[in-house]
Amino acid sequence: MTAILDRAASAGTQAAAGPRGDRRRRRRPSGWHLVLAPIALLFVIPFFQMFMAALSPAEELIAFPPPFIPSRLSLDGFVALFTTTDVLTWLLNTVIVSGSAIASHLILCSLAGYGFARLRFHGRTVGIFAIIATIMIPTQLLMIPTYILFARLGLIDGLGAAIVPWLASAFGIFLMRQFFLSIPMEIEEAGRIDGANRWQVFWHLVLPLAKPALATLAIFTLLSSWNDLVWPLIAINNEDAFTLQLGLAHFQSTRRTQWELLMAGNVAATLPLILFFLVAQKQFVQTMTLSGLKG
């Protein structure tokens, strides 16, 4: 499995760089547009409808037949979203969960990845083997005992319950370890000769080289922690500690008919990631080839 992940990662880069690789070749009109344009449209239409519905006046969304484009733009949905729900709290909660997940992943997983890749110590092989083995355990198997454990620790219903499972992951450790293995040993040896200790070598020499791997890890962690639904659904019943996804799922059952509000909520939950995607597109595509772990 490692081999294919490595291969996918390196090849993903080439794929992302591919079409720009040869600018000299003349671009002629291609029949592929006839295939690609309708498909691309199919993929975009749901998002288009989401934004249009979020900006529609309430009465038009339950009209028959409904207009594809609203007759006038209205902020009803967003007004209802911000005045009748705790969406700002949920947004803040989600930012806290994702933010701490990213920060903690970057620190703990790079430390552990470096340790397992480069340091020699007793128990290293057992440790790394155990961590890789956990990737095969489905999360569904862990839900019940984790819930009971967190209940005993008094974490249930608080934001802590949403945060703790995201602090580190086997995938993150594995990813960072693979990266550090690829860095030439000479770098560290040079540092050691100059009198740096293990910590200084890691912090000043190796970590700055790891930026691409850290970016990958950050994107992956953002995507999965921001969008997580099942764990908050189990662990949090208290509206003050809801995450955005949980809030959305909650709307879905309680406000079935208020489409403008539901769609405004959808926009609030999705737009940050869409914007992020557009900015970090290239890195994002590489990250996807690496992860494939979207839940």
Add this chain to the structure above:
Amino acid sequence: MTIREQREDVAPAPQPAGPARRAPRGGRTPTRRRSRIAVLREDLGAWLFVLPATVLVLGLSIFPAIWAFILSLQEWDGFTEPEFVGGENYAELVTDEDFFAAVQHTGLYTALFVPMSVLAGLFLAVALNRRIRLIGLYRTAIFVPFVASAAATGILSTYLFSPQYGLVNNVLRSIGLPAQKWLEDPSQAMLVIALMSLWGQAAFTTVLYLAALQDVPTELLEAARLDGANRWQAFWRVVWPQLAPVTIFTTIWQTIGAIQLFDLVYTTTRGGPLDATKTIVYYLWEQAFRKLEFGYGSAVAYALFGLTLLITIGVVVYSRRRGMEAF
């Protein structure tokens, strides 16, 4: 920048100045045997790097996984004393019609989703692997739904496929076809869920195939063309066999994901209509967190784990026999 490029960016480090200046704690000084205390200090120092993440990961997986097995041998509602019942939960599972119904629904979804997603990925990768105008725009359009959460996708599905005012029925009506009940029809609901999953995840298989396509040696294709193969033959005879490892990998990966379907069911149908979309994980969630049958829920979870392992091992053995290296 990528991992592989990075490797080349790194300039070769200067060689050590002389044999006298060795790293003091490199652990490779053969001249003097290190004392036990020095070894211990070294180990402790290294464990400080790996310990926090290791404790978190193992503590939140191996320990609960073992606990889940113990739970699966008990009958427990979380409040009263747990009662040890041995294999009773598993025995019950074998004759549980609701569980088998959930297995069937999960199987239906898997059978719909996995082939669609692998074929769509292959097709989209071939289509997007061109040097034509607007290709960046097409790629963005297909990749961006990947960021949408299951909750957002679920709400969107309910809206687009609404029998009364949904866009999909509106289109059907305008081209003269009868409107459908979609998520409200037991025979159609799973199809809608599979289609919307595909919308959100097509990017994943596409990007894997796109990566693999770049790896196919151009010499092979040129040789095939010289031998008189047309595009279609060249693709099926030359490119497709080269893609076999990726096909196996994506099939396994998507299958494992498919048999764990929960989120999208929860945010669209909640298992309905008439339980038609109640999947294994939905059933597990219901048993454990609605009915508080922690023991029985754990047995369901272990059954799911077993199923996952069987499928993975099956595909790996099959591909090894066929001489295809996927793992």
